[in-house]
Amino acid sequence: MLVRLPKTVEQAREHLTEGAVPIGGATLVWATWQRDGFPEQAMSLRELPQANVIGPEELGGAVVLSRIDDRVPYVLRAAAGTVGTGAVRRAATVGGNLAGSALRCLLPAALVLEARATVLASHGVYETDLAEVTAKRPLLLGLRWTAPVASAYHKAPGEVGGEPPLVVATALHTDTDGRHRLRAAVRDGYEVLTATAAYGPDAP
Numbered sequence: 371m372l373v374r375l376p377k378t379v380e381q382a383r384e385h386l387t388e389g390a391v392p393i394g395g396a397t398l399v400w401a402t403w404q405r406d407g408f409p410e411q412a413m414s415l416r417e418l419p420q421a422n423v424i425g426p427e428e429l430g431g432a433v434v435l436s437r438i439d440d441r442v443p444y445v446l447r448a449a450a451g452t453v454g455t456g457a458v459r460r461a462a463t464v465g466g467n468l469a470g471s472a473l474r475c476l477l478p479a480a481l482v483l484e485a486r487a488t489v490l491a492s493h494g495v496y497e498t499d500l501a502e503v504t505a506k507r508p509l510l511l512g513l514r515w516t517a518p519v520a521s522a523y524h525k526a527p528g529e530v531g532g533e534p535p536l537v538v539a540t541a542l543h544t545d546t547d548g549r550h551r552l553r554a555a556v557r558d559g560y561e562v563l564t565a566t567a568a569y570g571p572d573a574p
Contacts, residue, residue, distance in 0.1 A: 374413040379420060379495060379511070385413045387492045392465075392509045415465070415511070420488075426517050431465030431510035438464075445521035445539050449479040452525045465510035469503055474562070477504065478539035478555035479523060481564050483515040518543050519550065533559055542569060 374390050376382040386392070390413035403409070414432070415421035421432035424441050436459040438450040453459055453467065453475045467476045468487075480500055487498050489508040503510060518541040528535030537557035544550055552569040555562055568574060 371408040372411045374411060375417045376413065376415070377417050377419075379418070379490065382413065382415065382418060382490055382509075383492065383494065385411065386490065386509060415509075418511075421465075421511050423512060428512060428514045429464055430512045431463065431468075433464050435459040435462050435464070435467065443479075443483060443515075443518055443521045443541065445479045445482060445518075445523045445541055446476065448523035449476050449525075449537075449539065464513070468500070469507040469510050472560060473534055474504060474557075475537070477562055478537050478557050479521075480513060480515075481555040481562065482521065482539045482541035482553040483513075483518060484541075484543070484553065485513040485515040488512050488514065516543070 373393075374381075374385040376385055388411065389409075390411040391409040393412045393414055415430075416432050418432060421430040423430045424433055424437065424439070426441060426443070429438070429442055429446065435450040435453050436456070438447050440447060450459065453462060464476060468474055468480065477500065485500060487500060487503045488495060488511045489498055489503065490511050491508060495511065498508075502508070521541040522539070524538045526536040534557065539555045541553050542550055543553060549572070550569040551566055553564070553566050555564045
């Protein structure tokens with residue numbers, strides 16, 4: 371298997387057009403490849419600058435979960451810190467978790483941040499919502515959002531081999547008119563539900 375390591379978005383697009391299979395930490399696909407056979411080409415974005423950013427309002431798709439720190443909102447940092455074991459977090463990537471995992475542990479946090487996704491297709495780069503990321507599983511370059519006023523995250527204890535544990539994520543946003551909105555997301559099993567409500571003394 372030939373592993374491509376593009377350093378520019380154009381190189382990544384070319385490799386994608388040539389049929390290279392995107393991989394992050396390969397924590398989810400390795401067993402499948404061992405069983406069904408390896409692809410001729412794979413592609414990692416670990417050397418692509420745009421896919422490795424970490425900041426208050428952006429996070430690259432190739433960032434491994436163990437690198438997510440206090441530069442990002444608490445809700446996203448806390449979600450990443452509860453994924454698997456330390457070994458898994460040192461290999462698994464943001465893109466792999468959101469676009470490749472059935473659990474999508476980062477999804478509730480990304481939803482309450484109202485994040486938008488930048489993805490790469492054979493025809494180029496475009497921005498889309500998280501619904502397309504989870505449904506079509508495109509190559510995720512990164513996420514962008516507006517920093518919230520505050521955020522919180524809770525993951526209930528789970529049982530090995532049992533149902534996915536309950537997750538509750540929240541973020542408080544300020545609109546352009548100064549009013550506050552509370553955004554919440556709950557993962558119950560494999561389903562994620564969201565809601566938004568006005569917040570503050572003047573809320574109905």
